[in-house]
Amino acid sequence: MQTQDPTDLLAEALAKKAGGFVELRFHRRRTRSVAVEKGRVDSSKISEHTGVGVRVLEDGTWGFASTDRIESGTIEQAIDNARRAARASAARRKQRTPDLPHVELARGRFDAPGLELIDKPIDEALAMVLRLEENARKSSTAIQSASSSYTELYEEKGIVTSDGAKAWTRLVRPEFRIVAIAGDAGEIQRGRESVGATGNWDCLFHHNTAEAMTDRAAKTAVDLLKAGYPTGGRKRVLLSPQLVGILTHEAIGHTVEADFVASGSCARGKLGTRVGSDLVTLCDSGISEFHEGAGGSLPVDDEGVPTQRTTIIENGKLVSYLHDRESAAAFGVEPTGNARAWEYDDEPLIRMRNTYIAPGEQSYDELIAGIDDGLLLDGAANGQADANGEFMFGTLIARPIKNGKLGELQRGVNISGQAFDVLGSVDGVSSEFRWDLGSGYCGKGQPAKVDAGGPWVSCEVLVGGRQA
Amino acid sequence: MSSSASAHPQDLKRVAAELMTRADRLCRNALDAGADQAEVYAVRSQSVGVGFEKGDLKLSQVDDGSTLGVRVFKGGKLGFASTNQSSDAALATAASDALTLCALNPPDEANRLPETRPAAPDLNLVDPAIQELGIEEVVDHGQRFMDRAQAHDARLSIDKASVDLRIGTHCFVNSEGAELSESDANLSASIFGMAVDGDDVGGFHYTGDHVRNAERIDAAFAHCADEFAEVCIDNLKTGAAESYNGPVLFAPDAVLELFVSPVISAVSAIAVQRGRSALKGKLGEAIAGANFQLLDDPTDRLLAGAASFDREGQPIGAFPIVEDGVLKSYLYNSYAAAVEGKASTGHAVGGPRGLPGLGPHAVSMAGGSGGDRDALLGALAKGLYVMRFSGTIDPASGDFSGVAKSARWVENGRVVRSVRETLISGNAFELLRRFVAMSTEAPTLNAAARAPWALVDGVSVTAG
Numbered sequence: 030m031q032t033q034d035p036t037d038l039l040a041e042a043l044a045k046k047a048g049g050f051v052e053l054r055f056h057r058r059r060t061r062s063v064a065v066e067k068g069r070v071d072s073s074k075i076s077e078h079t080g081v082g083v084r085v086l087e088d089g090t091w092g093f094a095s096t097d098r099i100e101s102g103t104i105e106q107a108i109d110n111a112r113r114a115a116r117a118s119a120a121r122r123k124q125r126t127p128d129l130p131h132v133e134l135a136r137g138r139f140d141a142p143g144l145e146l147i148d149k150p151i152d153e154a155l156a157m158v159l160r161l162e163e164n165a166r167k168s169s170t171a172i173q174s175a176s177s178s179y180t181e182l183y184e185e186k187g188i189v190t191s192d193g194a195k196a197w198t199r200l201v202r203p204e205f206r207i208v209a210i211a212g213d214a215g216e217i218q219r220g221r222e223s224v225g226a227t228g229n230w231d232c233l234f235h236h237n238t239a240e241a242m243t244d245r246a247a248k249t250a251v252d253l254l255k256a257g258y259p260t261g262g263r264k265r266v267l268l269s270p271q272l273v274g275i276l277t278h279e280a281i282g283h284t285v286e287a288d289f290v291a292s293g294s295c296a297r298g299k300l301g302t303r304v305g306s307d308l309v310t311l312c313d314s315g316i317s318e319f320h321e322g323a324g325g326s327l328p329v330d331d332e333g334v335p336t337q338r339t340t341i342i343e344n345g346k347l348v349s350y351l352h353d354r355e356s357a358a359a360f361g362v363e364p365t366g367n368a369r370a371w372e373y374d375d376e377p378l379i380r381m382r383n384t385y386i387a388p389g390e391q392s393y394d395e396l397i398a399g400i401d402d403g404l405l406l407d408g409a410a411n412g413q414a415d416a417n418g419e420f421m422f423g424t425l426i427a428r429p430i431k432n433g434k435l436g437e438l439q440r441g442v443n444i445s446g447q448a449f450d451v452l453g454s455v456d457g458v459s460s461e462f463r464w465d466l467g468s469g470y471c472g473k474g475q476p477a478k479v480d481a482g483g484p485w486v487s488c489e490v491l492v493g494g495r496q497a
Numbered sequence: 498m499s500s501s502a503s504a505h506p507q508d509l510k511r512v513a514a515e516l517m518t519r520a521d522r523l524c525r526n527a528l529d530a531g532a533d534q535a536e537v538y539a540v541r542s543q544s545v546g547v548g549f550e551k552g553d554l555k556l557s558q559v560d561d562g563s564t565l566g567v568r569v570f571k572g573g574k575l576g577f578a579s580t581n582q583s584s585d586a587a588l589a590t591a592a593s594d595a596l597t598l599c600a601l602n603p604p605d606e607a608n609r610l611p612e613t614r615p616a617a618p619d620l621n622l623v624d625p626a627i628q629e630l631g632i633e634e635v636v637d638h639g640q641r642f643m644d645r646a647q648a649h650d651a652r653l654s655i656d657k658a659s660v661d662l663r664i665g666t667h668c669f670v671n672s673e674g675a676e677l678s679e680s681d682a683n684l685s686a687s688i689f690g691m692a693v694d695g696d697d698v699g700g701f702h703y704t705g706d707h708v709r710n711a712e713r714i715d716a717a718f719a720h721c722a723d724e725f726a727e728v729c730i731d732n733l734k735t736g737a738a739e740s741y742n743g744p745v746l747f748a749p750d751a752v753l754e755l756f757v758s759p760v761i762s763a764v765s766a767i768a769v770q771r772g773r774s775a776l777k778g779k780l781g782e783a784i785a786g787a788n789f790q791l792l793d794d795p796t797d798r799l800l801a802g803a804a805s806f807d808r809e810g811q812p813i814g815a816f817p818i819v820e821d822g823v824l825k826s827y828l829y830n831s832y833a834a835a836v837e838g839k840a841s842t843g844h845a846v847g848g849p850r851g852l853p854g855l856g857p858h859a860v861s862m863a864g865g866s867g868g869d870r871d872a873l874l875g876a877l878a879k880g881l882y883v884m885r886f887s888g889t890i891d892p893a894s895g896d897f898s899g900v901a902k903s904a905r906w907v908e909n910g911r912v913v914r915s916v917r918e919t920l921i922s923g924n925a926f927e928l929l930r931r932f933v934a935m936s937t938e939a940p941t942l943n944a945a946a947r948a949p950w951a952l953v954d955g956v957s958v959t960a961g
Contacts, residue, residue, distance in 0.1 A: 067771045070602045072852050074577040075594040077587070080562065091556035097563070097581045114557035117632045118547055121554045121640050152601050159603070173772030210773045210893055217775060217893040261740070261920065261959035292551050292656035293693035374560045376548075410889040413900075416656075416691040417698040419917060421900040423889030443888045443898040445918055445961065474657070491961045493888075493898045493920030 032057055032079075032185050034138070034197045035099065039081070039189040042104040047191065050086040050129060051108060054331060055079075055099070055187035056373035059147070063155045064178035065162045072178070073155070080373035083107040087115035089125025095374035129354050132364055134194035135335045139328035141200035142321060143228030147183045154179040157205075161243045165209040168247040171254060173212040175247070180204045182478070186331070194333025202226065202324060202478055203233045204468045207243045211250035218256075218440075220249030221408075221425070225324040225467030225480070232322025236463060249408075249426060256438045259427045264492045265403035266444065267396055267457075267485055271465035272406055272424060274481030277311055277384045278466065279412035280420035280448035282481075283473075285341050285349075286367070286379045287356035295418035295448065296347065305345040305452030310387040313351055314338035315366050317464070323383040324467025324480035327369075331377040336366035342452070353379050371475035378473060386483035389458025396457045396487050398433040404492060405430055408441060409466065418448040446490040457487035509623060512666050513678040516541050516563060519583060520670045523567050526592035528672055532569035532599070534610045535592075536671035538808060538849045539565040545632050546661035547639040551654070552647060554640070557632060566849035569595045573604030579850045610809075611831035611841050613675045617805040617812035620798060622681040626711035628664055630684065635662050642686050642718045649726035652733070655690040656701070660718075667849075669810040677806050683709050685944070686718045692729040699732030700917070702885075702903055707801045707944030728884065728903050735917035738881055738906050738960040744933060745921065745956040746877045746907070748870075748884040749940055749948040755886050755897055757862055757948060759925040760784075760791060762892035764818055764826070765855050766833035773893045775926050776824060783822045785929035790863035791819040793828070793844070801944040802859035808845035809853050816842060818857075830855045864949035865935030873952050875910035876934055881958050882907050883921065895926035901958075918961025931955045 035055040043051055057079040064072040080097040081104050092115025096107040158177040165175035182202045189195050204225040211218050222242035226232040237245075268276060283289060284296040291297075296304075305311070315336020317323035329335055332354050341349050352360065353368035356379060368377035397405070408425025423443050429436035464482040471479045520537040527535035541563035548556045565588070566579035576599030578591040630638075639660035647653055663685070668678040687705035691698060706721045708714050747755065760776070768774035776784060793816040795804050807813050809831050817825045829837075830845035830853055845853035867873050874882065881904055888899010901919045905912040936950040 066767075069605055069607075070575060072577070073575060073598045073602050074579070074852060075591075075598060076566075076579045076850050077591070078564070078579075078581050078850070080581065084556075090554065093556055093558040095560045095562065097561075097583075110559045114545075114559050114632060118554050118557040118636045121636055123553045151598065155601055212772060215775075217773065217891075219773075219891065219893055261922075261957075263961065288550065289656065292690065293654040293698055295698050374562060376556055376558065413887045415887075415902070416701040417917075419700065419900070421887045421920075423898065440896070441889075443900065443920060443922070445900050445920055447918070491918055491920065491959070493900075493922050493959050 035187040036189050036195050036197050038101060039187055040195060042101045043189055043191060046105050046108040051191045052084040052332065053104065053189045054082045054373060057185040058372065059183045060180065061151050062178065062180040063151065063158055065158045066176035067166065067174050068163065078372060081107060082370065082373040083111045084376060085111040085115055086126060087112050088119035090115045090119040090122040091126065093376050126355060130358050132334065132354065134190065134333040135196035135329040137196060139196060139198040141227055141326065141328060143201055143232060144199060146181065146201045146203060146229045157239060161207055161239055165207060165243050165247045169251050171211040171213055171251045172209055172247055174210040175208060177207045188329065188331065188333040190333050196329045196333055198329050200227055200327065203230065205233060205239055206468060207246045209247040209250040211254050213254045216254055218250050218253035220246040222246045223468035226322035227317065227324055227326040228322045235320065235322055252438050253440055256440050259404055259429065259439050259442055259492060261493050263489060265400055265487065265489050267400060267403065267405045267430065267487050269407035270463035270482050270484060271409045273386055273483035273486045274466040275409045275412045275422050277386055277483060278381060278479065278481040279414040279422055280451065281311060282313060282381045282384045283414045284418060284448060285351055287350040287352045287360060288379050290350050294416050299347045302347060303345050304347045304449040305342055306455045307345045308389055308455050308458045309342055309345050309452050310340065311342040312338055312340050312387065313381050313384045315382045317383060319462050323464045325382040325478055327382060330366040330368045331370045332368040334364045334366045334368065336382065339365040351379055351381065353377060369477050371477060375475045380473065380477040381471060381479050384481045386486060388460050388462040388484040391457050391459050393459050393461060393485050396459055396485055397430060397435060399457055400430045400487060401432055403430045405435060406444065410441065414448065419445065420448055421445045443493040444490040445493065451488050451490055454489035455486055459485035461485060509666060509680045512541055513668060513680065516666060516668045517670065517676065517678060520565060520668050523565050523588045523592060524670050524672060526589050527567050527569045527595060530592050530596045532571050532596060534570040534672050535567060536610055537565055537567050538669050539563065540665060540667045540849050542663060542665045544661055544663045545635050546659055547636045549639065549643050549655065549658040551656065557636060564849045567591055567595050568852060569599050570608050571599050573606055573608050574599045574602045575608045576602065577852045607832050607835035609835060610671055610673055611811060613673050614812055616677060617814055620796065620803055620805050622709055622798065622803060624682060624709055624711050627684055627709065628682040630662050635660055638684065638714060642722055645719050646688060646722035646726050650730050652692045652694045653690060653726055653729055654693045655688060658688040660684065660686045669806060671810060675810040677810050679805055683707050684714055686721055688722065688725045690729060692733050694733050697733050699729055700902055702728045702732065705943045709798055732903055732915055734915060736914040738916040738919040738958065740958055740960045742957050744877055744880055744952055744954045745958065746873050746882040746950065746952050748950055749942050751883045751886045752948040752951045753942055753946055755890065756925050756929060757791065757860060759890055759892055759895045761857055761860060764828050766827040766829045767855055769827055770833065770836055775893065775895055779824050782824060784824045785819060785822040786932045787822045788865045788932055788935060789819055789822045789929060792817050792861045793857035793859060794861045795858035797859050797861060799941050799944065800859035804858060807843045808847050809841065811841050811843040811845065813843040813858060828855060828857060860946040862939060862948040864937045864939040867934035867936050869936055869938065870950050873934055873936060873950050874907055876952055877907050878910050879908050881919065882912065890925065895924045897925055898922035920959040922957045923955065928953050928955055
């Protein structure tokens with residue numbers, strides 16, 4: 030199921046069409062997925078999507094073209110099309126993009142761990158989702174329905190540029206999801222668990238077994254039927270590693286993407302200034318820090334830049350933005366390896382990879398004990414950040430904390446706040462760390478596989494409960 | 498490819514014929530490999546686009562690609578595979594992959610192709626004046642769109658904008674003799690950004706439109722640019738709202754997100770069959786106030802989802818979902834219909850890279866008799882006006898909670914300030930009965946759907 034290294038073919042096409050900056054990116058994605066709901070197989074599919082994206086810098090203007098034919102002649106034609114597109118629009122470009130400065134670009138073969146997964150028969154995944162969906166459905170008479178799915182993205186990329194990149198990367202990203210729906214007297218509630226990784230099933234189920242996730246999803250759905258709502262207002266909250274992940278991604282990560290900074294995000298002009306408490310060190314990394322398997326890992330970005338760990342906030346001070354080659358040149362820094370394209374016919378954009386707050390020194394119990402009146406929140410629903418730093422994200426469950434003690438389960442709520450105000454309010458960070466958003470996709474015109482996580486974090490946010 | 502996305506109007510017939518030939522070949526491969534039944538859905542997309550970033554032209558792009566998806570049934574078992582490669586070997590592999598999966602799956606008596614039905618009338622979705630646009634003209638349209646927005650105010654920061662010409666052809670063929678194809682040419686615009694005034698960064702706003710008629714391009718894109726600029730500027734200088742439980746005025750985007758989307762999820766026959774619909778057992782009952790009308794109308798050429806056949810080759814047309822507040826029908830694709838021994842309502846949706854899903858094509862919520870937006874602000878008198886919702890809606894329960902975006906505080910029937918950090922929550926299905934008034938007009942929203950402004954009572958507002 031593996032393709033031959035295409036970088037020689039790309040280099041050959043590039044040599045025939047030399048002149049100016051040219052970037053050729055072969056991308057093959059093979060997706061295998063199965064989905065089951067209420068005992069029926071809803072989806073069972075294998076999808077292949079392969080092609081070459083061509084980006085050129087001509088007359089200080091970018092041109093892009095793509096082809097789904099992997100032949101030297103059609104790739105050369107795509108280079109011509111990209112140049113024609115650039116020339117057609119160059120007269121409209123106000124600020125010409127200068128030649129990209131020299132940087133060390135990746136050369137060679139880069140295989141992520143766990144590639145043996147692609148040879149594993151899909152039967153095992155199908156048997157797993159059928160069994161776990163049934164387990165969830167039969168775990169309680171209150172469960173009305175359940176669904177379970179498994180998806181596996183296998184990616185091969187070959188990147189060749191006119192200024193030296195010649196890299197061939199391969200990785201596999203499995204995902205597992207389980208949803209249980211409970212009902213009683215017209216009331217419907219759901220519990221859900223999901224996990225995603227870069228690597229094999231050992232990475233995927235490193236923290237939780239699929240069985241444990243299934244049991245938890247079913248129990249949450251049933252328990253939420255009887256749960257009440259928290260009251261709204263500004264509160265001290267203890268965010269789970271999953272919610273810390275979505276906080277770092279949505280509320281901070283997007284505002285420090287250099288393209289968004291240049292447009293005027295709230296992080297503009299704040300380099301070197303305090304944006305959080307001393308307890309906050311926040312990073313984005315192409316490497317899976319702390320343990321293997323983070324879902325957004327990649328060895329080389331889509332401009333051929335080797336990835337690295339980028340410290341964005343160090344002990345509360347903003348120290349770096351996230352860059353591609355063009356923005357790095359404009360800001361006078363080195364690229365951080367954050368250029369990513371979803372498919373071969375997408376242009377690379379500045380995107381996050383694995384984003385996290387670094388662990389601290391307190392235990393989970395110490396953090397609970399330190400809160401007089403607040404909420405514990407867990408289970409990320411969705412999230413969005415605004416240019417002004419205002420963020421919102423949904424939570425699945427809440428539990429009140431009174432005088433350092435946890436109360437009964439309540440329904441999840443949406444929380445909101447100003448990103449840097451919330452980081453400034455952080456007064457506790459646990460030593461426990463978890464990647465917990467590996468099944469997530471970030472949207473910015475095109476999707477991207479990302480991961481995020483962190484420790485348990487105590488901070489202050491606006492909680493959207495119910496008004497009487 | 499020439500400098501235009503498709504060199505000639507008549508080329509679309511050739512494109513459709515070539516695509517149909519490949520679809521036929523893949524369907525035959527699947528039958529030869531042992532399938533009892535097979536269907537192939539194929540799409541070819543040719544596009545030319547121009548993107549702007551930070552107010553300047555960033556990149557022009559030319560793409561041309563096609564994808565074919567094959568669904569097979571054997572002994573009541575299901576399999577699916579797709580490929581964007583056109584070689585005979587790639588098509589044979591796709592057929593083989595689909596059959597391999599098919600062999601692994603448990604049988605299901607509802608797994609079969611729908612009956613072939615007569616085609617619906619052609620909607621004629623290709624305006625030659627759109628189809629023949631060249632890359633230079635697409636760039637010109639993009640630049641005019643940008644200039645129009647930017648001319649409003651120097652404080653605007655346009656993070657990203659784009660104008661894209663897309664010419665698509667989709668074909669459907671199955672082993673029961675169905676053979677259909679249709680082409681569509683459209684020019685779309687989108688814009689995303691905010692206003693920045695010193696240290697004051699306004700909340701972002703995005704909008705867009707999608708045009709099939711060349712005569713509408715300038716007016717539609719100008720309206721889009723104007724609306725974007727006005728909302729961004731008004732998002733500056735935010736103040737506080739007040740917490741309360743009561744009436745809130747929602748703009749069409751928020752109405753669609755908060756009230757129409759949960760209904761659409763709940764009228765999926767699969768959601769009903771599997772116990773995750775709050776509207777199970779409510780057919781023929783009032784689920785909303787008598788002023789609530791919801792239609793799926795794929796014959797509306799102003800909406801992007803206009804088409805004459807669905808993802809399973811079934812003919813489609815205007816389809817009432819809620820009339821005078823009464824739930825008229827659930828939506829069925831062939832699978833959901835077979836489970837109940839019924840016929841599909843033509844609501845199979847999706848692209849060639851996945852199995853047919855279930856949903857509407859072009860949702861249209863009718864307006865009411867409440868006059869225009871200003872009349873509804875007057876009816877609100879004091880409270881919150883929400884243009885966009887950013888939050889969570891549980892489609893099963895209808896519970897929602899999230900941030901009111903581009904929100905304004907209203908006093909004495911007039912907007913007095915923009916507000917920040919304001920959360921709203923409630924239950925969509927309960928609030929459907931509390932629509933106090935709706936605007937007369939129901940505009941299109943990014944060509945995806947139509948919805949009016951609506952004044953809704955009983956919403957919980959939490960101010961930060």
